[in-house]
Amino acid sequence: MPLIAAFAAAVALLSLVAFLGGVFWMFDLVAAFRPQLALVLLVLSSILMLSRWHRTALVIGLVMVVNVVTIIPLFVPGPRAATRDLRILSFNVLANNEDYEEVIEFIQTSGADLVVLHEASEPWEEALGEADLGYTIWLNRNPEDIFSSVVLAPPDAVVESFGFRLDDPRSVAIRLPSGVSVLAIHPLSPQRRQRAELRDRQLAIAGDWVKEQAGPVIVTGDFNASPFSYPYRRLRATTGLNDSIRGFGLELTYPARLPSFFQVSIDHLLFSEGLAVVDRRLGPALGSDHFPLIVDLAVSS
Numbered sequence: 511m512p513l514i515a516a517f518a519a520a521v522a523l524l525s526l527v528a529f530l531g532g533v534f535w536m537f538d539l540v541a542a543f544r545p546q547l548a549l550v551l552l553v554l555s556s557i558l559m560l561s562r563w564h565r566t567a568l569v570i571g572l573v574m575v576v577n578v579v580t581i582i583p584l585f586v587p588g589p590r591a592a593t594r595d596l597r598i599l600s601f602n603v604l605a606n607n608e609d610y611e612e613v614i615e616f617i618q619t620s621g622a623d624l625v626v627l628h629e630a631s632e633p634w635e636e637a638l639g640e641a642d643l644g645y646t647i648w649l650n651r652n653p654e655d656i657f658s659s660v661v662l663a664p665p666d667a668v669v670e671s672f673g674f675r676l677d678d679p680r681s682v683a684i685r686l687p688s689g690v691s692v693l694a695i696h697p698l699s700p701q702r703r704q705r706a707e708l709r710d711r712q713l714a715i716a717g718d719w720v721k722e723q724a725g726p727v728i729v730t731g732d733f734n735a736s737p738f739s740y741p742y743r744r745l746r747a748t749t750g751l752n753d754s755i756r757g758f759g760l761e762l763t764y765p766a767r768l769p770s771f772f773q774v775s776i777d778h779l780l781f782s783e784g785l786a787v788v789d790r791r792l793g794p795a796l797g798s799d800h801f802p803l804i805v806d807l808a809v810s811s
Contacts, residue, residue, distance in 0.1 A: 511558075515566050518554035521547060522573040531740030535706035542736035542774040545760055548577035580738060587757030591786035591808030596690065597621055600777060601793070601802035602628040602732040602764075605657045609797030610637035616796060617643060617662070620804060624684065625662035626694040628732045635660060650674065650682050658682075659694050659731070672715075677708060679715045681731075688809055690785070691723045695731040709734055710741040720749040726784035726809060727751070732764075732800065733778050742778075751780035754787050754805050763803065766795035779805045786810070 524540055525547040531538030540547075551574035558567035599622035603613055614637065617625055625645065627634065635649050638660060645662035650671035652658075658674040659682050661667075666687050672679040674696070681695040695716050700706035713735065720727050729751060735742040737755060746753065755761050755778065762773035777800055781787070786808045793802035 511561050511563060514554065514557060514561075515563060518551070518558060518566070518570045521550055521554065522570050525551065525573060525577050528738070532744075535700060535703050538706065538735075538740050539700060541738040541740070542776070544577050544736075544738045545581055546771060548574055548581060551577065581760075584737065584755055584761075585757065585759055588752055588754075589786045590757075591788050593808055594788045594806040595809040596686070596688065596807045597623050597804065598692070598728065598730055598779060598807070599625045599802060599804050600628070600694065600730045600732070600779065601626070601796075602696070602777065602798060602800040603630055603634060603796075604798040604800070605629045605631040605634075607797040608633070610634070612796050614638070614641045614643065616793060616802065620793075622662075622804065623664070624667075624686065624692060626682075626731060627660045627662070628694075628696040629657045630660040631657040638662070648682070659696055661694065680712050681716060681719070683719065690726045690728060690809060692728045692730065693719055695729060695733065697732075697734050699734045713741045713745050717745045717748050720751065720782070727782040728779060728785065728807075729781075730779040730803070730805070732776060734776055736774050736776055737778075746780065749780075749782075751782055752785075754779040754781060754790050754807075756787075758790050761790070761792060761803075763792060763801045765799045766801050767799055777801070777803045779803060781807065784810045
C-alpha cells in the first residue's frame with residue numbers, strides 16, 4: 511500500500527503542476543490529459559479508502575475534485591438554437607493520408623457550407639481539384655511548404671491566407687456571404703519548447719484577429735491545444751468566445767488510432783455573440799489521426 515500511496519501522490523502532484531502551463535511548456539502538455547488524471551486519482555483514492563488509508567485517500571480525493579471541477583463545464587450545455595443556418599466541417603486530413611475518395615465522399619454527404627481541411631499536401635490539392643464538390647477551392651500552400659489548410663467555400667466568400675510556415679500565423683480568414691467571419695487555424699504541435707512557444711504566439715495572433723472583427727466571429731481548426739491548455743484558456747478569456755464543446759462532453763479528437771483513454775481534444779470551434787450552437791459531432795477517422803469536427807450554428811437576425 512505505501513507504493514500505491516506514493517504513486518497516487520505523484521499523480522496528484524502532476525495534475526496540480528499541469529495548472530502551471532503558462533510557466534513551463536511541458537506542464538501544459540500534461541494538462542491535455544486532465545480527464546485521465548482525474549479518473550486515475552478516483553481509482554487510487556478509492557483503493558486507499560478501502561485499505562483504510564483514510565487521510566491519504568482524502569487528500570488524493572480532494573485533488574481529484576479539483577481536476578473534475580475543470581472538466582464539468584464541458585458537460586454543461588451552453589446557449590442552443592433549433593434551426594441551423596451554417597454548418598462547418600473542420601478536419602485535419604493528415605498529409606500522408608491517401609484515403610482521398612473516402613474523405614471526398616464524406617465531404618459530399620456532409621452538407622457543410624464551409625469546409626477547412628488542415629495539413630492538406632499537394633496530392634490532397636490534386637484530389638480535391640479533380641472532384642466535383644460544388645465549392646470554390648482556395649489553396650493556401652506556398653510551393654516550398656509541405657502542406658497548408660485548404661478552404662472549400664461558397665464562390666462569393668472572401669478568403670485571405672496568413673501563411674503556414676513555422677513562424678507564420680498558420681491561419682486563413684474566410685468572410686462568408688452571411689457576414690460571419692471565420693478564422694481557420696492550425697498552430698504548431700508543441701513537441702518541444704520552441705514549437706510550444708510558437709503555438710502559443712499563433713493562438714495569441716488568432717485572438718488579436720478576433721478583436722479586430724465586426725459581427726459574428728468563429729475560430730475553428732486543429733488548435734494543438736486542449737480545453738485545459740493555458741494558451742487555449744487565455745484565448746477564450748481575452749476574446750470572450752464561447753466554446754461549442756459545452757454540453758457535448760470531452761469530444762476526443764486525437765489520436766484517432768489509439769484507444770479513447772489515450773485520446774485528447776484538440777480540434778475545436780469557438781464562436782462569438784450573435785451565434786448559437788445547434789449541434790456538434792465527430793465524424794470517422796477516414797485514414798487520418800484526427801476525427802473530423804462538424805458544428806451546426808444558428809446566426810442571430
